Amino acid sequence: MALRASSLPGLRSLVGAMALFLCFGDAAAAAGGAGGTIGVWKNYTSMRDVRAAALTGDTLWVATGGGAFRYIIADTLYTLFANTEGLSSNDLTAVEVDPDGDVWFGSSTGAIDVYSPRDRSWRRILDISLSSQPMKGVRSFLSTGDTILIGTDFGMSIFIRSRWEFKDTYLKIGPLPAQVPVTTIALIRDTVWVGTLQGLAMAPFHRPLNSPSSWTGFRQSDGLPSNAVQDISDSPFGVCVATSQGAAVLSGALWSGLVPSLQGVDVVRLVNSNEGLFAALRTGSVYLVSPARQAAPFAQNLPSAPTALLIDRAGSVFVGLQGNGISFYPAGQGARTILPNGPTSNLFTSLAVNANGTLWVATGFNGRGTGFFGFDGTKWNSYTVQQYPQLGTNDYYRAAVGAKGSMWFSSWGTGVAMLDSHGGLHVFTSANAGFVGIPDDPKFVVIGGVASDDRGNTWMTVRTAADGNAIAVFTPDSTWKFFRNGYNSSLTLLTKLVIDPYGTKWIISEDPQRPGLLYFNDRGTLDNQSDDIWGFLTTDDGLVSNSIRVIAVDRLGDIWVGTDLGLNHIVNPTNPTAQGAISPYVPLRGVLVSSIAVDALNNKWVSTPDGVVQLSSDGTDAVQYTSASTNGKLIGGTVGDIAVDASTGTVYIGTDQGLSTLTTIAVAPVASASSLVLSPNPFRVPSDGNVTIDGLAAESSVKILTSDGLVVNEFDTPGGRIALWDGRDENGNAVPTGVYFIIAYTRDGAQVAKGKLAVIRK
Template structure:
């Protein structure tokens, strides 16, 4: 596009600059070419400024200052020959390829392995606000790669695997330490300086590091106190080195997802530094998986849930996974491409697919709920990642178009009823949505009584930390104004919680 002037019936070419925005500024016209801004006044075209990075997506005048929306730089205000940039509080980008939640409820996000935007952290409900974001990028830390692939929460540190920049360790003060080729981790076959770390798992004081496509075939490094102390090749087949996920079971066996179409199981038999008794096996479609594995997750019972390119499997015998009957198929999600799996406090399975999110019962036989872009605020049907905050019951859905959160009743159950809370109290049915009974033990039953002892409602909870009452009786009618007794008890009745609530009707 070039710049023309229409004067009556005459069209005159003013300039051949590539114009993408024009703004009427009164006695002049502002013109953006993307990175440059020009002023056209009195038949004269003059450059005002040129951005060092980013492109102008919108332009205006405010208090005699140029205000522009600039890609990768937020809102820019140009005054006295200088730009000042202001960023809205939010993540550095829309990619949410992998997520994890720490013990304080902070959400950590690895953006993407290609054209990534670094690492983001969301701290919910800070000082009564809706939460705050913090971004970690190469612009702040010169050794950092913005192509962040995996984020893991350790006992004292947050670990980040990057696509080309090696491993990052983040401490509680947000200080970063880097481990790459200079620290002894081998890079990919094409460029040994390009170190791809696809997963990290802590085991006591040891840190297991999964290395992708290394030239020396060392797919696993073992680290203690920031020093590499050991490494392993894939003894099943050293050429199978395209591996993307690492999980450790209760007995210390390592389960590895491979792009070669396998789940590798590595058992060091408790003798980490003696490779003579190591065992490696491979699980594939030939053994009962319904597709090439994409993601694995241990549930609250210790079963391994396996997402594949064509559905979902459960491995119920971790000691003998190749034995007949050890691998089961989940019928509800047959032929679905599985991106991620999360487990809630009631052991339900939240499964991210290319067709939205499916919530399955603990054994996978029933579909509890289904969410996609047509029936919920999820921003895309292709949900890349899921993270579940067991303390709050909030689940996060990550897509390439942004993040969505959902408050659920499936937080981790309490050990007893000592922390049971009931809110809002008083409850106004005409204004408030529901009564929340928080701090329940697993699989609680709730009974609501009048102050005189008449039963109003019995509620069977979903099994998690919270239960919901809509303020209605068994007939579906709102109860009248008054004081009500709420009693919650566990399955065998050995634990009981009691509370009161006031109902106020207008």
């Protein structure tokens, strides 16, 4: 190991001070800090869309379209599970609890994840997902003894838990058509019943199920209301089935309608109880059929279609709902909702982080939106038209940070909503702001991009404004002003907008007359439009395509332009038409770029059809993240937007299947450095991990010293608040056991921070 005396000015006094530091300990280092959190993925999804549920004791296990959650009824406690907690897929379709208490989750991909609550471990079964079947989703489970029966999109499989292997797979079940989806499986009095979308089959469970002669099939010709069987249950009247055209009971060898009120209706779930048979209808009702075969409504006007139905030993009823969690009817009490706090939707179309570190999300348009919501790191708060009728619609599709701590949300048809710094909600429409909407309906106002300048103005585009006022500005005194397109007033289909440090507004034109990049500078005189500067850039000026998807301003004031054919870098935004002002980013040539975010170290985070690419500050290095390369920790699906919280280094990646976050070292530097937070401390070497050095001023360098003041390593940091050290000296050797002093200093020596680290050599 190379040792040498430090040449850092003032080192002698620092080492002397740190000798006292050694005696009394490092409270900041002991407290931990960012250590252990760098490079950690976390997923957030909406778990409103219940697909299936299972009950064991007072614990409810729920499979949803955004992962799973456990709910302990007595304690009202939730535990959430997504890709980052061990699931192979968040798009769950089935759940079952086996006799050992292990929980089986099936997904639309065919992956099966088995969770052990005892030791919080996971086991994966990927045989179905890796099969050659074109459709391979898991639709149902039945656990009995050592056996798990698995209903899939193409048949039924039998899995033996003790051997942890498949025993058999049936692509054809008795007389039913081959390779039909198995929707439900039940074991009633030693007979296995299998419901499919093409009929029902039964067989004695002790007989060979691979023998066609073991099975008896039933279809509409045998009295079933429909061949689309959705559930099977025992009842006081015998075996009953739920179909898309009603519920039926087996009488001898034929089926007959159960009760008149359950005929000709879509019955999705059945469950037997001491009170009789409960039946859930897709129309949003639950009926109870008494032992005397009299049906009465149990619950009506549910907010959406039921998807699961359970009853516990106390007689409490649980109704899983499409998009609305679980309606819980405790015995003898009023109904309540079981739903963990979370986003209202898995559509993360647009993201923005405000100065407080709150993430804001807009969800969608054309009927797919569910309003907008915020996340402060702990709690999600939603804003929907059901909660706030003044919003006028749930189709809010863009989120942006405005002036004076405000947040703005662009709607598809109503105008724009603003949350002020105190949380007050304001909605600006054609009626109260002067917007003029599309030519066919001037009251239908679609706001595009929103951005604020350094004078407290909030700017936005008005898509296809019928009066030509395609740019609007909300001033610090809460008045509205409007601008026509000074380059070409007939071009009004203007969408996203950003503002650079020079006050220039960069605006995407999607106008079919002339797509490209519009730029505009009002020169600080809102009331004098005669001095405004306008310009327009296309492929003639060096853009790789005129079909622009996104624009961003980096930490140096440069402009980055994402298109359907790659990425451009405008290195001279004050004179963008000058020779060499626009250059293509060659590594992404021909690749669609749909979003760009810039972190505290000026790295660019770029979304592509394959995932996300992180470009270094100078663009010379690139790291790609995909769902496959991260083992599903980056949620699959299409990336809608990316945002960065510079105060924590968190990168938010919004997709159409949920939100992924990644913690990075790109944290804004501290204004005044003093003590360093080192983690983990003590640090064991050699190690696959690193020591996190937290608390750096901008552009710091770091020296690692022994307790004798000898330098074992020194390096420049990335420039932000955090740096990493791998516990090795300048020659790449792991340092010996001992106490080491970490000293960070700025280039001019004006700021120095220190910390103490214990190293244990294995």
